Amino acid sequence: EIVLAQSPKTLSLSPGERATLSCRASQSVSGNYLAWYQQKPGQTPRLLIYGASSRATGIPDRFSGSGSGTDFTLTISRLEPEDFAVYYCQQYGSSLRTWTFGQGSKVEIK
């Protein structure tokens, strides 16, 4: 099973600042099948990025994903008030039996 380690656990920033979240895999993610999701309190997760760097439909371009192999990054170029949330990475390149999520990173208002 591929273990995903997200860092930092919590990021305290102000609106307008840049957020950089990391997701490190215990082994290489096949096909760079790495996704990022946003979840706000009481809401359903929302797909932001798939295939490491492709934005999902309707996602603003301030969200970008990068990386390959074992190291991946989600960047929010300028934080808007609605971006304060928990972010999860997920790998889906392994067998359908062994997909995994990271433990989440919270972006909170400083």
Next chain:
Amino acid sequence: EVQLVQSGAEVKKPGESLKISCTGSGYSFATYWIAWVRQMPGKGLEYMGIIYPGDSDTKYTPSFEGQVTISADKSISTAYLQWSSLKASDTAMYYCARQLGSTALDIWGQGAMVAVSS
């Protein structure tokens, strides 16, 4: 509109059985995998398993194999997650989500809260 609509919240006692549902609309339900994801109170997302409604091919992640059963009825565009004997530790929000190829889990149901308590 493409959507997944899940059944409502459930309150059950330990040892009881339960089957929750996830109904798709606005797309070809049979041709997308449907995954189930658990979120325990205050915790992160956990992938449970996945089914292809077209032929009911089902995969379980090791942690959940033998603990739940995933099924689907493509004729009514519905996937199911069921338990034969609930435990208090099954208390969680359960989400279904669709997946196709490289696009990850792009559409999610609204979630179904399951509370198990004596």
